[in-house]
Amino acid sequence: MNRFDAAIVGAGPAGSAAAICLARRGYAVALIDKAVFPRDKLCGDFLNPAGWNLFGRLGIRDALLASDHQKVTAFRVSTASAEALIPFTRVFGVGMRRRAFDDLLVKQAVAEGALLYEGVKPSALERESGCWKLRGENGSGEREFFARLVIGADGRNSWTAQRLGAITAQSRPGRFVGFQLNLTGCRVPAGEIQIHAFPGGYAGVMALGGGAANLSFAIDRTIAREQPIDAIVANHFSKNLHLHETVAPSTIAAVRSIYPLDFAPRRRYGDGFLLAGDAARVTEPVTGEGVYFALRSGELAAAAADAALTRGDVSARQLAAYDAACRGALARRQAVNRLIRALILRPYLMAPLMRLKTKNNFPINRLVDEVCRAEP
Ligand SMILES: Cc1cc2nc3c(=O)[nH]c(=O)nc-3n(C[C@H](O)[C@H](O)[C@H](O)COP(=O)(O)OP(=O)(O)OC[C@H]3O[C@@H](n4cnc5c(N)ncnc54)[C@H](O)[C@@H]3O)c2cc1C
Numbered sequence: 001m002n003r004f005d006a007a008i009v010g011a012g013p014a015g016s017a018a019a020i021c022l023a024r025r026g027y028a029v030a031l032i033d034k035a036v037f038p039r040d041k042l043c044g045d046f047l048n049p050a051g052w053n054l055f056g057r058l059g060i061r062d063a064l065l066a067s068d069h070q071k072v073t074a075f076r077v078s079t080a081s082a083e084a085l086i087p088f089t090r091v092f093g094v095g096m097r098r099r100a101f102d103d104l105l106v107k108q109a110v111a112e113g114a115l116l117y118e119g120v121k122p123s124a125l126e127r128e129s130g131c132w133k134l135r136g137e138n139g140s141g142e143r144e145f146f147a148r149l150v151i152g153a154d155g156r157n158s159w160t161a162q163r164l165g166a167i168t169a170q171s172r173p174g175r176f177v178g179f180q181l182n183l184t185g186c187r188v189p190a191g192e193i194q195i196h197a198f199p200g201g202y203a204g205v206m207a208l209g210g211g212a213a214n215l216s217f218a219i220d221r222t223i224a225r226e227q228p229i230d231a232i233v234a235n236h237f238s239k240n241l242h243l244h245e246t247v248a249p250s251t252i253a254a255v256r257s258i259y260p261l262d263f264a265p266r267r268r269y270g271d272g273f274l275l276a277g278d279a280a281r282v283t284e285p286v287t288g289e290g291v292y293f294a295l296r297s298g299e300l301a302a303a304a305a306d307a308a309l310t311r312g313d314v315s316a317r318q319l320a321a322y323d324a325a326c327r328g329a330l331a332r333r334q335a336v337n338r339l340i341r342a343l344i345l346r347p348y349l350m351a352p353l354m355r356l357k358t359k360n361n362f363p364i365n366r367l368v369d370e371v372c373r374a375e376p
Helices: 015-026 049-058 061-066 098-112 159-163 220-228 229-235 242-246 288-313 315-342 347-360 364-369
Strands: 001-010 029-032 068-073 075-076 083-087 093-094 114-115 121-127 133-140 141-152 174-183 192-198 201-209 213-220 250-260 273-275
Touching: 001 015, 001 133, 001 288, 015 029, 015 049, 015 098, 015 288, 029 098, 029 141, 049 061, 049 288, 061 098, 068 201, 068 347, 075 364, 083 364, 093 201, 121 141, 121 159, 121 364, 141 159, 141 288, 159 273, 174 220, 192 242, 213 220, 229 250, 273 288, 273 315, 288 315, 315 347, 315 364, 347 364
Parallel strands: 001 029, 001 141, 029 114, 075 192, 141 273
Antiparallel strands: 068 093, 075 083, 121 133, 133 141, 174 213, 174 250, 192 201, 201 213
16 A cells, blocks of 8 residues: 555645546555645635636536635725726636635545545655655654655645755745735625735735635735734835725734745656646746646646656656646746736836726736636
C-alpha cells in the first residue's frame, strides 16, 4: 500500500484537481496534506465564473450548487474618487468559504479512488532506483511513500518546490502582505464581489450571508510591519470612503496573514516532478482567479503526468509539455490580471477609466468581462 504512480503533496484545489483526474484514469494516487480536512484557508472566498466548465469536468458542480453558497453577479470597484458596479455578462460567480469548497474537492478525489493521507507532514524526498521515496510524519509516527512521479501542489511556500530546487533568485517574493479578516454585522449587498483601492494596497469584500463577510486585503509590507490592523483600518481604509463605509459598521474577527502575496513563476517541471497551483506560480488575488488557476494547472499537470506515465518516461524533457500547456491555457488571463493590478495600484489611472464607463460602457466593463467569462 505504499507504492503509487503519483504522490501529490498538498490537497488544495491544485492537488485535488490533479488527484481527481489521475485517479479517474486508473492511476494509484497518494494525496498527502499536512492539514486535516475540512480546514480553513486564507482566501477572499470568491470563485470566479471562469471555473464553471472545470467544476463540471472535475465532477463537483452539482455538489457545489447544493452547498451553502452566495450567487455573485457583479463586481463593485472603487477608488477614493470613483465607484462603479459592473454586472457580469451571462455568468455568475460564487461566494463560499474555502473550508467548504476545498472539502468538496478532497471528497471528490477520494470518491474517484485517490488515497488521502491527512495530517501528514513530508520530511524527506529523494530518488531511489528511478523512483521517488517520500517520507512523512503524522502524530503517531513515520510512513514512506514510493512513487514514479511527484506533483508539488503545496501552495505558495511550497516545501516540495524548495526540496526540488525549483525556487531561484528570479522567483523572489514581491512587496505585499495579504490579510484576511472575518466581518460580522456587515452591510455588504449580497450578490457582489467588491474591490477597493486605498493608499498602499487594495481590499476585496465578499458577502457570505447572515451579515458575515470576508475582507481580504493586500498591503505594502513596510506598512504591515509598522502598523497593527486597527491602525491600518483607521489610517488607510478611511482614505477610500466606499471601503470605510463598508467596513465601519462591522465587527472584525479572526485575522490571518500570509507572505509573500506574489512572486514570479518558478520552474514548474523537472525530472520526475511537476509543480501545480500556487506552488508553481502566484498571481495576485486582485481578480479572484487563484482557485481557477490552481484547478486548471492541476488538471493540466494530470494530463502531462498521464502522458509521461503511459510512455514510461517521466524525464524533464517529456514533462516540458506541461509548461507549454500552462502557458497556452493561462497566459492571457495572467496578462489581464497584471493589467488590473497595475490599475488598482494607480488610482489616478483607474478612476478616469471607471468614469469612462458612464459614457459608453467601455472599457472597464470589457475588463470585467475578460476576468469573469467562463472558460471552455
Ligand atoms: C488574501 C488573498 C485572497 C485571495 N482571494 C482569492 C479569491 O477570492 N478567489 C480565488 O480564486 N483566489 C484567491 N486567492 C488565491 C487562492 O487562495 C490561491 O491561489 C489558491 O488557494 C491556490 O490553490 P493551491 O491548491 O495551489 O494551494 P493552496 O490552496 O494553498 O493549498 C495547498 C495545500 O497544501 C497543503 N500544504 C502546505 N504545505 C504542505 C506541506 N509541507 N506538506 C503537505 N501539505 C502541505 C496545505 O495544507 C493546503 O491544503 C487569494 C489569496 C490571498 C493571499
